[in-house]
Amino acid sequence: MLPRRLALRTMATAFADQLRSLTDDALGALLQLRPDLVVPVPSDVSALAVRAQSRGSVARCLDALDEFTLAVLDAARLSRAEETALTSVAAVVELAAATVAPQDVRVAIDRLRARFLLHGPEDALQIVGAVDEVTSPYPAGLGRPADYLDPQAAALCADRAKLRRAVLAAPPGARAVLDRLAAGPPVGALSSGGTVAEPVQWLIDQHILVPVSEAGRAPRADGELVELPREVGLLLRRDSGPLGPLRPLPPTPEGPVRESKSVDSAGAGQAMEAVRHVETLLEALSAEPAAVLKTGGLGVRDLKRLARSANLDEPSAALLIEVAYAAGLLGEADAAGTGRGVTASRASGLVDEIFLPTGGYDLWRALSIAQRWEALANSWLAMTRQPGLIGQRDDRDRPINPLAPDAERAGAPQARKEALAALAALGPGTAPRADEVLELLAWQAPRRARGREAAHRDALAGAAALGVTGLGALTSYGRLLRNEDVPGADADPLGAGPGGGRVPGASDTVRTLDALLPAPVDHVLVQADLSVVVPGPPEPELAAELDVVAEPESAGGASVYRVTSGSVRRALDVGYSAADLHALFQRRSRTPVPQALTYLIDDSARKHGGLRAGSAGSYLRSDDEALIAEVLADKRLGTLALRRLAPTVLCSPVQIARLLGALRDAGFAPVAEDAGGSAVLARPKVRRAVTRTPVSSRLGEQPGPPILAGPRLAGVVEQIRRGDVATRAARRAPVTVRAANGQQVPGLTSVQAHTQAMAVLQQAVRDKARVWVGYVDSHGATLSRLVRPVSLSAGYLRAEDERTETLHTFALHRITAAVVED
Amino acid sequence: MTGGPLIVQSDKTLLLEVDHPDAQACRMAIAPFAELERSPEHVHTYRLTPLGLWNARAAGHDAESVVDSLIKFSRYPVPHALLVDVAETMDRYGRLQLINDPSHGLVLRGLDRIVLVEVAKSKKLAGMLGARLDDETIAVHASERGRLKQALLKLGWPAEDLAGYVDGEAHEIDLAQDGWTLRSYQQEAVDGFWAGGSGVVVLPCGAGKTLVGAAAMATAKATTLILVTNTVAGRQWKRELVARTSLTEDEIGEYSGERKEIRPVTIATYQVLTSRRGGAFTHLDLFGARDWGLVIYDEVHLLPAPIFRFTADLQARRRLGLTATLVREDGREGDVFSLIGPKRYDAPWKDIEAQGWIAPAQCTEVRVTLTDAERMTYAVTEAEERYRVAATARTKLPVVRALVEKHPTEQVLVIGGYIDQLHQLGEYLDAPIVQGSTTNKERERLFDEFRSGSLKTLVISKVGNFSIDLPEAAVAIQVSGTFGSRQEEAQRLGRVLRPKADGRQAHFYTVVSRDTIDTEYAAHRQRFLAEQGYAYTIVDADDVLGPPLPQVD
Known part of the structure; x- marks a missing residue:
């Protein structure tokens, strides 16, 4: 080396x-x-x-x-x-x-x-x-040369013919071990049990495998390692070549090639669904907000509820919620400000924050479907979350919740980009299986792909759920989406939010997708069973109208609504008149409005407002209509703002006491009545202070202190004695320490300087003398202790307390004073 | 975008625009796998259900063809997830098979071993499966065939039943088609049923369901047990069978409260089968009395719960259910499908009407305004009595008379649910009453008079809801009913749907009290018919009482 x-x-x-x-x-x-x-x-x-x-x-x-x-x-x-x-x-x-x-x-x-x-x-x-x-220390999965490992193995390897014979003589079990090690990596761990499996032992005995335990490698808990010498590895690889099987070209996925038209169609259908489902989920959340869990994220129960409301399975709902959050359509809000019944719905009591659609959601809703989808898709690409983790268990075996920090994965956007790039590199319409895509990615950048299989799988699943892919192949607009994203995404990762500075309709993705999506319709078909069919995606205005006047029954490419007496009443409540409703259906319906609907509207309108409710501070009634008229006409009672509800009933916003007073002042003789209608007679009260208990009775209640006796008395005495001893010990602490500790010492106010205390301590360490140390403990209380300093270093004083035979450590900055014991 | 007539919704409903030029082709394409749910005037609603998809699989359609027809006719892009779901659902069918093993009898065989292991472990199948014969087969107790199929369906692994049916005791039955022939839809219904082995045929009232039954018997050529709602209906079956088939009076037995005859063709009432003595069903032996080759359930939507249980034991016999309205207010449609069999044939009412096999009907809701006194009574009535008070308001009487007088030449049925009200009506209109306590003999006499035309107006109670064949009735006036029952409404309309000799229109009036619960129930009752495309006209009672209505036909 x-x-x-x-x-x-x-x-x-x-x-x-x-x-x-x-x-x-x-x-x-x-x-x-x-x-x-x-x-x-x-x-x-x-x-x-x-x-x-x-x-x-x-x-x-x-x-x-x-x-x-x-x-x-x-x-x-x-x-x-x-x-x-x-x-x-x-x-x-x-x-x-x-x-x-x-x-x-x-x-x-x-x-x-x-x-x-x-x-x-x-x-x-x-x-x-x-x-x-x-x-890897083992290039191409080959071990180190034999002469580096073991002389005997080297000797064996030097004789190629002998080596070949030895390898060929290997029993099947040993051969399997060899093959596995030859494919790489060339080291294997032996089981920690101490006994070595027979085939491996055979190989070691033959010096084909070499046990390795050289210095420099951390000792392994799970037993010793064996290594296959490079020469043996090369011999075993004589069929596949010394480097093992090589693939100079990327593996080609064999997935079926779909017609690009049907890919786009299926994708567009899914894209439409995704947009619609996000809307449904957020509407459900708006109607009943979900609490933010203490650990962050959305609870399992809320997820279930939302998924049910959108008719989705939970993983899909979780994905869309994550995307909506990333797109800024969903956010946290203070629970207090909303006054909704969130706290009541949860057993855990008070909830601080809730998830609610943001203001951006309303802007987003005003966009076209394609634009809405693009906002979602871009956010999905850029979000550092791995929705596939939701519902799985974390390290502590707790389920991972949507929007919780556990699902955060910084590499997720990169994984999505890689997965989509892999798909895009294939011919249009190619629909590879997920495994094939993963294999391709593993070839393209093996070092990067390792450990990211889950992220890549998640990316493919998300792409299918959002409609970026259709029938397993990348859609034409999905392809564009990726291209556009490359320059913009990093600069403005979450700018994909509603109206994020984007010119509406500008992007190619939106244009391509728009062409695939059904054109919005502005008319409906009204049928005798009171169902209203919108034969396509409704225009926003039409959708808003129908949301008020009818109940949605089925949604998708088209929507089916049903008009019920309840929905008509709701429309009347928000200010539609019967004539407005007739006109609305007349205008929107392509088919003649059925008579049943006309009657339903008329009947509901007739009954609407048949009962009137309001609030009043008090009422006034009389069987005598003339008397009521007189009160109403009395100018002196103008301040009561009396209003006639019926010939015999008046009401007023003021409270009953004031009403009675004013009427009596005006010379009338009213009588108050209670909720049941019976007269309430009031006698004037004389003012009194709050009732007190007489002193005598108080005395009687409190007997004198009990007289102690026996062991209890002895205990009390002992306690007092012990306290006395403690006080005396404290008093023995030098004045300086006590003063520094804030204890009142008359006549002495100066506090020892810190440097002086340090000098004392240093001297004490050398002399091994006992010192009174005053210090402030971690609770801010001042204490003093008689100790023998041992060392003074790194900002700490170590000292032993001889009484308790313990070693104390004091932070120097907490020490207020130090005085040598006299 | 193909601009097709079909809109595929993500909740698996299919909307078919009827006026589209391709609508008919599309209907033919989707009918095998989608169930017709509603057929109002403009947009028909079909639904993709697992059951429907599995039935399509059983009939030889594969997922590819289903997906193809969806995509072909769909106007808008079909969501990818839905297509995947369709394919996956259809793939579940037939992984398990029920077959007759020569040595072990009935066995459940798994073509997919993992599925077999999965279902064998399920608690829901406890006790139905016998010994494990090998990796792929488990013995099944023959008596559990029906329940097993039902349970497997619920587990989502429907078994393909290849065990076949017993032929039963052969008995020569032929249709006597002298001067009449089976209508095309009746033939299709019989063919659909026979091909499937067992199942339910849904046809509108008056469309000739009895003939479908007779034709099924003629196909089976075996002894037949026919279950009907009541004795009168049973006798009508008998009359019809004697007239339309080669069967003679002696070959047909009546098994009812009055007579207990067991013959090659036996007609029994639900009532006698479910009657108990000392807690035990005493007439169950009937099911085993002969080796029946065919069991026909008339008005299958009324099938009482005990019959469900007996039916589970009859899985080796061919079963035919007949109904006009497979809506059960108790929501047990699923049980009907799994025990008797899936829907084998269904025709929209309006289609049959368009072909002229049932009379075109004009449905009218007449709204009467209660008098102030009646309104006050209604206002203070307890909730459970409210419908009775509203439905039996005296104000309805003159309206009913005015309606009767509006059709002086027609045969009029006045139908109500409350006996007191019927008696009032009987006196007021001077018409006889048929009610539960009327003897069968008296009923027969009144019905005969009505058929012959000597009796113009007849007041009937709930007993008239079903299975009375009064072909000449052209006007029905409904004054009260069983709350919001949709099928009752449809059955009552059915009373006037038998095609008239001169093809004239039938009239169905329902008289309701305005602004009461009566109106709400009426709306609910009308829903089934509205979904079948019958548009109700609403008129005010004053228009009925006052100047005559404009003639619409």
């Missing part, structure tokens, strides 16, 4: 020189391939060289490479000469091109050289040192 390190160090300047010798174009090309090199802009080429060889930059560059290029890089690592750590294009090609065309390998090498992961002349290629640090 040592010579290689040395070589690397001397080569560092060579790397910078190579960069320096590049043309401007070539340097520019490198910076394009590795954009992170110029953030921030390096001061000179040396700095650039250092950065280009840094772990972070190299790792980032490797992340973007496909499976084949990485395999070729592994080949380069394998083909390094032991002494010089150099390799050559020819060597790499020879190693890698066992199963693939040399041309492909050369292209991959060029890719690596363009990125300066490999640098230097063709016959003396150097690998950037950081590559070894950020990639």
